[in-house]
Amino acid sequence: MTPVTSTERERVRADLVRARSARSAREGLIKGILVLAALLSIATTTAIVFTLLQQTLSFFGTVSPWDYFTGTKWTPLLAGDQQSFGVLPLLWGTFYLTGIGLLVAIPCGLLAAIYLSEFAKPRVRKAVKPILELLAGMPTIIFGYFALTFVTPTILRGLLGIPVKQFNGLSAGLVLGILVIPTIASVSEDAMRSVPSSLREGAYGLGAGRLQVALRVVFPAALSGIVAALILGASRAVGETVIILIAGGQEPSMTLNPTQSFQSMASFIAATARGDIPQNTLKYETIFVVGFTLFCVTLLLNGVSAKVVGRFRQVYE
Amino acid sequence: MTGAQIAANALEGIRHGERKRLAAQLFNGLMYGAIGLAFLALVALIGQTAVKGLPGLSLQFLTNFPSRINPSTSGAQSAIVGTVYLTLLTAVFVIPVGIATALYLEEYADKTRWWNRLIEVNIQNLAAVPSVVYGILGLAFIVRGPLGLGPVLLAGGLTLGLLVLPVVIIVARESIRAVPPSIRDGALALGATKWQTVSRQVLPSARAGIVTGVILSLSRAIGETAPLLVIGAASSPRFNPSGLNDAFTALPIQIFTWTQDPNPQFVDQAATASIVLLLILLGMNGIAIVLRHRYEQRW
Numbered sequence: 001m002t003p004v005t006s007t008e009r010e011r012v013r014a015d016l017v018r019a020r021s022a023r024s025a026r027e028g029l030i031k032g033i034l035v036l037a038a039l040l041s042i043a044t045t046t047a048i049v050f051t052l053l054q055q056t057l058s059f060f061g062t063v064s065p066w067d068y069f070t071g072t073k074w075t076p077l078l079a080g081d082q083q084s085f086g087v088l089p090l091l092w093g094t095f096y097l098t099g100i101g102l103l104v105a106i107p108c109g110l111l112a113a114i115y116l117s118e119f120a121k122p123r124v125r126k127a128v129k130p131i132l133e134l135l136a137g138m139p140t141i142i143f144g145y146f147a148l149t150f151v152t153p154t155i156l157r158g159l160l161g162i163p164v165k166q167f168n169g170l171s172a173g174l175v176l177g178i179l180v181i182p183t184i185a186s187v188s189e190d191a192m193r194s195v196p197s198s199l200r201e202g203a204y205g206l207g208a209g210r211l212q213v214a215l216r217v218v219f220p221a222a223l224s225g226i227v228a229a230l231i232l233g234a235s236r237a238v239g240e241t242v243i244i245l246i247a248g249g250q251e252p253s254m255t256l257n258p259t260q261s262f263q264s265m266a267s268f269i270a271a272t273a274r275g276d277i278p279q280n281t282l283k284y285e286t287i288f289v290v291g292f293t294l295f296c297v298t299l300l301l302n303g304v305s306a307k308v309v310g311r312f313r314q315v316y317e
Numbered sequence: 318m319t320g321a322q323i324a325a326n327a328l329e330g331i332r333h334g335e336r337k338r339l340a341a342q343l344f345n346g347l348m349y350g351a352i353g354l355a356f357l358a359l360v361a362l363i364g365q366t367a368v369k370g371l372p373g374l375s376l377q378f379l380t381n382f383p384s385r386i387n388p389s390t391s392g393a394q395s396a397i398v399g400t401v402y403l404t405l406l407t408a409v410f411v412i413p414v415g416i417a418t419a420l421y422l423e424e425y426a427d428k429t430r431w432w433n434r435l436i437e438v439n440i441q442n443l444a445a446v447p448s449v450v451y452g453i454l455g456l457a458f459i460v461r462g463p464l465g466l467g468p469v470l471l472a473g474g475l476t477l478g479l480l481v482l483p484v485v486i487i488v489a490r491e492s493i494r495a496v497p498p499s500i501r502d503g504a505l506a507l508g509a510t511k512w513q514t515v516s517r518q519v520l521p522s523a524r525a526g527i528v529t530g531v532i533l534s535l536s537r538a539i540g541e542t543a544p545l546l547v548i549g550a551a552s553s554p555r556f557n558p559s560g561l562n563d564a565f566t567a568l569p570i571q572i573f574t575w576t577q578d579p580n581p582q583f584v585d586q587a588a589t590a591s592i593v594l595l596l597i598l599l600g601m602n603g604i605a606i607v608l609r610h611r612y613e614q615r616w
Contacts, residue, residue: 023510030512031425037417038426041440041486044479048450051457111351119348128352135359137533137598139540141569142366142591145576149584150365178358185355211341239447241543242569246576266449266543273456273547287547291453295446302445 052295055288062282068289074252076286087293089252093262097244098237100173100258101180105233109184117192118214136182144246147175152247162259167249170258175243180233187232191225192218224309231305235298241266265294370588378589383553383571388582393590396571398557400539403567406474407481407538412531415485423493424515444483451480452547460548468549471561476544481534488534492526493519525612532605536598542569568594
């Protein structure tokens with residue numbers, strides 16, 4: 001072997017350094033691209049908040065926030081004295097219909113979850129879960145069609161003989177409930193299944209029956225997850241648009257009577273905002289104010305849900 | 318204790334047991350009722366759609382353009398084509414961006430840094446924003462404002478892409494996290510760079526979960542009505558979009574338009590179009606299952 005001259009050694013070293021720096025430059029570039037993609041989600045949020053806030057502020061330049069948040073008449077599309085920007089009827093419509101939905105979805109979803117987690121044989125579980133998943137994957141437009149053409153005429157008017165309007169809150173609320181059942185059922189089932197079996201075995205050892213174990217041991221232990229499931233379901237119902245748009249009517253109202261027509265925040269936005277809506281008008285700005293209100297309500301619900309999970313989570317081992 | 322007392326106690330015990338059994342039976346009934354109700358709702362939902370929609374389902378319905386006057390020559394071609402284009406566009410946008418974000422968060426990001434935690438929390442929150450709000454974003458930012466594309470196919474695809482992006486990121490992260498660290502360690506020990514490890518070992522191993530997640534997210538995008546309504550999808554156009562900058566419609570929009578029609582025959586067409594939409598979703602779910610089995614890996 002001939003001895004390596006110092007100039008050769010220098011050359012090899014330079015080559016190595018160059019290769020390494022090219023390599024690290026490429027690695028750096030790739031990381032940069034990935035960071036850019038991750039930043040897009042931040043940009044999306046910023047864009048949402050920015051557009052909503054900008055138009056909302058401009059809206060509040062014309063209409064006082066007090067009138068908006070306490071007014072009981074929502075008639076933004078009328079002219080002159082008839083025009084009024086009280087958001088309460090939309091908030092009422094949103095929460096009232098969500099309430100009707102939850103009245104169906106909470107008992108149904110929780111009972112289904114308890115059954116699937118604590119009682120069902122694995123074979124039955126395997127058969128029932130796809131039904132819930134199928135319901136969860138259905139486009140909401142089909143639920144809306146169902147509410148309008150089946151629940152209102154056949155079930156409410158026909159079977160139950162309730163004199164509902166063609167577009168009414170009861171039908172929309174009930175179908176909203178059906179929509180939310182799978183969310184509540186599957187999230188709270190996950191929470192109950194993650195309760196360690198040692199707890200169940202301990203209770204059985206003390207002579208508890210199946211029902212007692214399910215209701216007094218597993219259910220309380222999984223409570224934080226169950227509450228989170230309920231809030232998640234509520235938040236889904238609050239943001240749902242088309243069912244209410246199709247079957248709930250498009251009249252903002254503050255009545256307790258579910259046979260009447262209602263409008264929710266989301267359904268107002270979809271009914272009013274179309275591609276051809278003239279820009280820089282008060283009508284255009286109402287979409288953003290209502291959108292911002294809806295955005296804040298869902299954000300609040302999610303924050304509460306995260307807090308609940310954080311605070312009441314039981315940690316086992 | 319006298320014999321009478323013992324007998325009374327025993328009887329009480331039996332009664333207590335009976336009450337317990339009764340309660341258990343009652344609760345059983347309630348649980349079956351709940352499952353039954355969900356099942357019945359699903360049957361009624363599909364049944365109503367099938368009964369009203371199946372008679373109208375024909376080749377003609379698939380190939381004709383929607384009519385506003387004559388239900389018998391009306392069809393859903395522009396809506397079907399629009400939905401297919403929208404899906405492809407959404408996929409082209411959401412697959413690279415979603416996977417890149419997931420890779421960054423799982424493989425590169427230092428989780429103790431506040432900005433990385435901010436990105437994570439932000440994505441969780443974005444996933445919970447109602448779809449109609451994405452419609453407002455699309456209208457103000459993509460259709461008008463900074464991008465100013467107008468109510469065209471590209472704007473629809475981008476809006477739906479932003480809508481499902483958080484879901485894709487969350488699912489992709491879960492699949493990437495499920496790849497055992499030993500795979501990465503092995504690759505790094507053999508001298509692979511970070512990116513070589515990620516692109517040749519981690520990504521292929523996480524393929525099954527990512528593909529399934531992407532398809533399921535896309536099927537959520539297909540069923541969305543509200544954002545497309547808000548950004549101004551056309552109702553009942555008698556043409557297919559000829560390019561990215563052309564007006565478009567989609568099946569949910571067409572279904573919505575038909576439910577609003579005073580003519581009951583058109584309302585029935587809403588059911589027929591719903592069947593088409595459900596068949597497309599069924600097909601996509603089928604593909605997801607096949608791909609999942611094909612790529613699935615066990616460690």
